Amino acid sequence: MSAPCMHPSCLLLLLLVVCRHAHTNLVSVTENTTVTTEPPVETLSPITPPVAPLTPLQTGQKSVVLTGENHTEKVEVVNPVTLNLECVWTGDNKRLPNITGYWTKDGKTIESSYSNTQLQNDRYYLRKEFSIMSEEDLGTYSCIFGPKAKVDFILAAPYLGEMRDKPIVSYVGDSVVMICKMDEKKSKPINWNWYKHNGTSKEKIEVDSPGHRYKITKDEKKTKLVVHNLTESDSGVYFCGAVYGIGTSMGHMQLRVITYFEPLKPFLGILVEVLVLVAVILLYEKTGSKKENQSGPEGNPDQTSNLSHGENAVADGHSGTARQRKV
Amino acid sequence: MPPPATTNLGYTPPDGGWGWVVVLAAFISIGFSYAFPKSLTVYFKEIQEYFGVSYSEIAWVSSVMLATMYAAGPISSILVNRYGSRPVVIVGGFLVGVGMVSASFGTSIVHLYLCVGVIGGFGLAFNLQPALTIIGTYFQAKRPLANGLAMTGSPVVLFTLAPLNQFLFDSFGWRGSFLILGAIVLNCCVAGSLMRPVNKMVVFKPKTEPLEVNGAEEASGAEALRSEDSPKSQSCVHRFIDFSLFKHRGFLIYLVGNIILFFGFFAPVVFLAPYAKHQGIDEYSAAFLLSIFALSDMFIRPATGFIGNTRWIRPKIQYFFAFAVSYNGVCHLLCPLLPGYAGLVVYAVFFGFAFGMLSALLFETLMDLVGAKRFSTAVGLCTIIECGPVLLGPPMSGALVDIFGDYKYMYYTCGVFMLVPGLFFFIMHYFNYRKLEEEKHKEAVGMRTAEDTVHLNIGQKDKSEDEMEK
Numbered sequence: 001m002s003a004p005c006m007h008p009s010c011l012l013l014l015l016l017v018v019c020r021h022a023h024t025n026l027v028s029v030t031e032n033t034t035v036t037t038e039p040p041v042e043t044l045s046p047i048t049p050p051v052a053p054l055t056p057l058q059t060g061q062k063s064v065v066l067t068g069e070n071h072t073e074k075v076e077v078v079n080p081v082t083l084n085l086e087c088v089w090t091g092d093n094k095r096l097p098n099i100t101g102y103w104t105k106d107g108k109t110i111e112s113s114y115s116n117t118q119l120q121n122d123r124y125y126l127r128k129e130f131s132i133m134s135e136e137d138l139g140t141y142s143c144i145f146g147p148k149a150k151v152d153f154i155l156a157a158p159y160l161g162e163m164r165d166k167p168i169v170s171y172v173g174d175s176v177v178m179i180c181k182m183d184e185k186k187s188k189p190i191n192w193n194w195y196k197h198n199g200t201s202k203e204k205i206e207v208d209s210p211g212h213r214y215k216i217t218k219d220e221k222k223t224k225l226v227v228h229n230l231t232e233s234d235s236g237v238y239f240c241g242a243v244y245g246i247g248t249s250m251g252h253m254q255l256r257v258i259t260y261f262e263p264l265k266p267f268l269g270i271l272v273e274v275l276v277l278v279a280v281i282l283l284y285e286k287t288g289s290k291k292e293n294q295s296g297p298e299g300n301p302d303q304t305s306n307l308s309h310g311e312n313a314v315a316d317g318h319s320g321t322a323r324q325r326k327v
Numbered sequence: 328m329p330p331p332a333t334t335n336l337g338y339t340p341p342d343g344g345w346g347w348v349v350v351l352a353a354f355i356s357i358g359f360s361y362a363f364p365k366s367l368t369v370y371f372k373e374i375q376e377y378f379g380v381s382y383s384e385i386a387w388v389s390s391v392m393l394a395t396m397y398a399a400g401p402i403s404s405i406l407v408n409r410y411g412s413r414p415v416v417i418v419g420g421f422l423v424g425v426g427m428v429s430a431s432f433g434t435s436i437v438h439l440y441l442c443v444g445v446i447g448g449f450g451l452a453f454n455l456q457p458a459l460t461i462i463g464t465y466f467q468a469k470r471p472l473a474n475g476l477a478m479t480g481s482p483v484v485l486f487t488l489a490p491l492n493q494f495l496f497d498s499f500g501w502r503g504s505f506l507i508l509g510a511i512v513l514n515c516c517v518a519g520s521l522m523r524p525v526n527k528m529v530v531f532k533p534k535t536e537p538l539e540v541n542g543a544e545e546a547s548g549a550e551a552l553r554s555e556d557s558p559k560s561q562s563c564v565h566r567f568i569d570f571s572l573f574k575h576r577g578f579l580i581y582l583v584g585n586i587i588l589f590f591g592f593f594a595p596v597v598f599l600a601p602y603a604k605h606q607g608i609d610e611y612s613a614a615f616l617l618s619i620f621a622l623s624d625m626f627i628r629p630a631t632g633f634i635g636n637t638r639w640i641r642p643k644i645q646y647f648f649a650f651a652v653s654y655n656g657v658c659h660l661l662c663p664l665l666p667g668y669a670g671l672v673v674y675a676v677f678f679g680f681a682f683g684m685l686s687a688l689l690f691e692t693l694m695d696l697v698g699a700k701r702f703s704t705a706v707g708l709c710t711i712i713e714c715g716p717v718l719l720g721p722p723m724s725g726a727l728v729d730i731f732g733d734y735k736y737m738y739y740t741c742g743v744f745m746l747v748p749g750l751f752f753f754i755m756h757y758f759n760y761r762k763l764e765e766e767k768h769k770e771a772v773g774m775r776t777a778e779d780t781v782h783l784n785i786g787q788k789d790k791s792e793d794e795m796e797k
Contacts, residue, residue, distance in 0.1 A: 168373075169500030177376045263503030270510035274517055278417075281520045 070142075070150035076158050078187050079245035080133045087126040087143035087151045099146045101126040106139040117145070135247030157244045158186040160251035167254040175228040180240035180251050182221040189242035189249075192216075192223035197237040230257045338527040339467070340699075345523060346465035350473050352521035356416055356458035358480030359515055360451045363423070364392040366488035367443070370501045377501070378436045390718060391440050395448025396455065397714035403456035404707030412457035412464075413522045419453025420515030422446055427509030431502045443505075454515050456706055457522070459690050463699030464525045470694065471641065475632015475687040482625040482683070486618075572705055576762070577696035580755045582709060584748040588652055589716035591744030592685075594724035594737065595659055595678065596620070602734045608668055616675045623679025624686075631687040643760070648692045649752035651684040656746030663735035 075083075087101075101124070103113035117124045126143045132155060141153045161181040170176040182189060194216055195202035205214055205225070215226040223240060235257045241248040340346075367389055375385040406415045426446035433439050458477065466473040495504035572578050599620065603613035631651075634640055640647050658681050662674045690706065697705045727737045 166497050169498070169503070171500070171502060174502070175377075177379070179376055258499075258503075260503075263499045263506045267506050267510045270507070271513065274510070274513045277517045278520045281517070285523060 070152060072152040072154060075153050075155045076186070077132055077138060077155050077246050078158065081246075083130045083132050083155070085128055085130060085141060085143065085153055087145070089124040089126075089145045089149050090122065099124060101143060101145045103128050104142045104144065132246065138247060157242070157247050157249035158182065160240070160242060160249060163251045163253055167256040169256045169258060170230055172230055172232060172257055172259050174230055175226060176230060176255060178225045178227075178238060178240070178253060178255070180223050180242070182242055184221065187244075188220045189244055191243040192218045193241040193243060193248070194223070194225045195239040195241065197239065202239055227255075232257050232259075338525075340465055340525065342466050342468045346469075346473065348521055349461055349465050349523070350476050352416075352518040353458035353462055353477040354480035355484075355518040356419075356454040356480070356515055357477055358484030359423075359512060360396065360455040360458075361481035362485035362488055363447075363451060363512065364389045364396070365485060366492050367392075369489070369492040369496055370504065373496070373501050374436075374439070380436050384436060388436075388439050388443050391444030392448045392451070394714055394718050395445050396451040397710040397717060399449050399452035400456060400707035400710030401704075402449075402707075403452045404703045406453070407457045407460050407703045411524050412461040413519055413524060415453050415457045416519030416522055417516045419450045419457075420513055420517075420519055422450030422453065423515065424450075424509045424513040426450060427505050427512060431505035431509070450512075450515075452710075454518075456703065456710075458518075459706055460699075460703040461522050461525075463694050463702050467699075469636060471635030471644065471688075471691050472629070472632040474691040474694070475629050475635065478632075478687045478690070479625060479628040481686065482621045482628070486621050486625070572697065572701060572708060575697060577759055578693075578705060580752070580759060581693055581696055582712060584652070584752050584755075585709065585713055586716055587751075588655075588745050588748040589713050590720045590723070591659070591741035592655075592720065593717065594721045595662075595741050596682070597721045598724060598728070598734065598737065599675065599678075603668075603671055605734060606667075606671070608671070612668060616671055619672060619675040620679040620682070623676045624683040627680045627683035628687040631684045632691075635688060635691060644688070644695055645692055645756040645760070646753065648685075648688045649749050649756060651681065651688055651749075652752060653746055653749030655681040655685055656742045656744075656749055658742070659738045659745060660742035662738045662742075 077083075097119050098116050101115055101117050103110045103126075113128060115126070117126055124145055126145065128143070130137070130141065132138065138155045138157070141155060142150055144150045161183045163180070168176060168178065180192070194205040194214075196205055197203075205216070211229075213228045215224075215228070217224045217226075225238065225240070227234060235255055237252055237254050239250050239252045241250050368386075371382070371385045371388075375382055378385075403415065403419075423446070426442045429446075430439055430442035433442060459474075462470065462473050462477055492504065492508075495507055499507065599616055600613040603616055604610065635644050635647055655678075658674065658678050662678075665671065665674050693705055693709065694702050724737045724741065727740060728734055731737075
């Protein structure tokens with residue numbers, strides 16, 4: 001914003017632009033503190049529109065040049081925004097006064113982005129303004145200096161919180177609760193949606209579907225899908241989508257529905273093992289004691305001699321005897 | 328000449344043979360009793376989501392189980408006194424099994440409280456007390472070693488159950504896991520069937536070791552006999568529970584010290600992982616700390632039993648226990664001063680040693696004080712009274728952490744709660760040992776004069792007989 005505009009229409013335009021930027025300051029750029037990829041290469045600083053309460057990030061890396069080296073930056077986009085991306089490269093040892101740079105989106109070169117960059121303050125700069133309006137505009141934007149250096153900006157809606165990677169197990173006739181959460185620190189979605197994968201595509205789950213088996217609750221940062229009266233066909237992959245201005249962020253989880261027979265098998269196995277062991281131990285004891293009774297008469301002399309031994313030993317200690325007998 | 332095994336048992340314990348099988352059985356029972364409530368926490372997150380309740384409501388399941396296990400102590404004691412250890416353990420194992428199986432069909436959180444908490448708790452109580460008691464009947468000379476080995480069951484079973492529970496949960500969800508756990512816990516019945524009542528008829532050759540081992544027990548045994556001889560005008564309850572224990576000096580010392588120390592005993596274990604995470608350590612390394620703790624605990628328990636059995640320590644084993652308690656306290660006081668992950672690893676190792684030492688000696692010292700005959704009743708009374716501190720300890724420590732926002736005050740408090748009883752034990756047992764020596768001396772003197780009187784009478788009788796003959 002340079003010289004003050006006096007004309008009303010100009011003012012209006014200015015106001016509009018300012019308002020638009022003010023609304024779009026929801027773009028958050030993840031703080032890039034330590035980029036220690038193996039021989040780190042370039043110094044880079046992505047910059048966002050000035051109104052955002054964010055300062056340009058300088059990663060401040062050492063500039064050692066290696067071919068083929070690149071860097072990845074994650075950018076969270078919540079609402080439509082005009083994003084100014086800037087790449088700063090400290091260059092290689094050739095120090096060409098001019099090199100060509102260009103931008104790609106998701107690997108495809110943006111034709112109009114070819115430009116010659118000049119060495120300023122010993123750095124090469126590549127800047128481009130991108131209009132991120134809808135879900136198609138999200139993706140990976142890369143700036144490439146000549147054939148050598150590359151920076152990837154991954155633009156995406158906020159990722160969902162930790163999802164369980166192992167399947168959730170439930171039983172036929174039972175119900176199951178599936179939960180999707182958004183991190184506390186991230187912005188809250190406008191809405192939540194649930195989908196079920198039916199072999200080819202995602203099918204949205206409506207609450208009022210026949211049978212009233214589904215129940216969806218939506219809190220600000222959390223959503224719950226409850227499925228009642230499960231059947232084996234309910235097994236599969238379920239998706240939860242957090243809807244933002246820019247698009248939907250998806251998370252997925254797998255449901256496995258099994259019958260009660262599955263845990264019953266190990267249960268019965270262990271039960272049998274316990275019963276067998278108890279029977280064996282008690283039988284062994286019974287037969288052991290029977291043997292003792294049978295060898296009774298022969299064993300008696302031993303016992304009596306033992307007794308006499310014991311008695312002698314006991315009788316040696318005077319004080320203990322009387323007490324012991326009583327007990 | 329020192330009197331032989333004055334165990335007041337009326338027989339000489341085998342100190343070996345089938346006794347070692349009984350130790351294995353006790354190992355299983357004690358292991359399940361202590362490790363089972365702790366290992367159930369793996370399922371809590373899913374159950375909490377399933378029933379739509381808060382985490383503290385779900386944590387109550389473990390607390391109810393632990394509380395019932397401690398509170399049902401006296402009932403367990405009565406049953407053991409009446410029927411012996413074996414039937415009680417078998418019934419206990421069966422109860423826990425039934426509790427878990429019915430919980431797997433549960434439809435509300437209250438259902439879980441009742442099935443897992445109350446029924447399961449009773450079952451575990453019927454496992455713990457008898458297992459401890461039967462060791463006292465089978466062992467005398469090697470009792471500390473046997474106790475140490477049996478108490479090792481707790482960390483070993485916990486170490487096994489934790490990954491097993493995770494595996495069951497991933498394969499069968501919480502309902503199926505509860506069903507299978509109900510079957511696994513029935514192995515306590517197998518342990519119970521191994522607990523053959525000791526054969527009191529066969530008198531074994533007594534060992535020739537100088538049995539100076541029952542320092543604290545002898546005179547207390549004398550007291551017990553005197554109280555038993557007192558008129559049988561006692562009520563039904565008195566016949567089963569020996570309230571005269573509250574007049575027993577050693578028992579009172581033990582009880583008072585234990586009540587205080589249990590406030591600070593379990594909390595540091597519960598908060599070890601959260602403390603590590605609070606310091607910025609990642610989840611896996613924090614969980615690894617618990618494994619280090621469990622491993623050092625596992626190895627120190629039999630070692631403590633062995634050391635406690637040596638002839639230098641055995642007579643004064645109460646001091647060893649006091650040392651273990653104080654050592655715990657010192658560990659906790661030093662913990663906040665140790666920096667970083669390495670410091671926490673060192674703390675986990677030393678705390679594991681401290682925790683194991685205390686656990687191995689916990690019941691051995693009680694047996695040493697009251698004798699094997701009254702142990703069953705004593706341990707029942709102890710557990711029901713200790714119920715309070717055991718349950719209140721962790722939440723109180725949690726409150727301390729919440730108020731100050733820092734874990735170090737909690738560690739200092741726990742350290743104090745363990746150091747004070749430790750010193751208390753040292754002082755009180757010094758006086759107790761002295762008093763016991765005095766009483767022993769008096770007894771010996773009393774006996775000698777009684778014998779002299781008898782000899783004198785006999786001599787007089789002979790004389791009078793001689794005179795009459797003449």
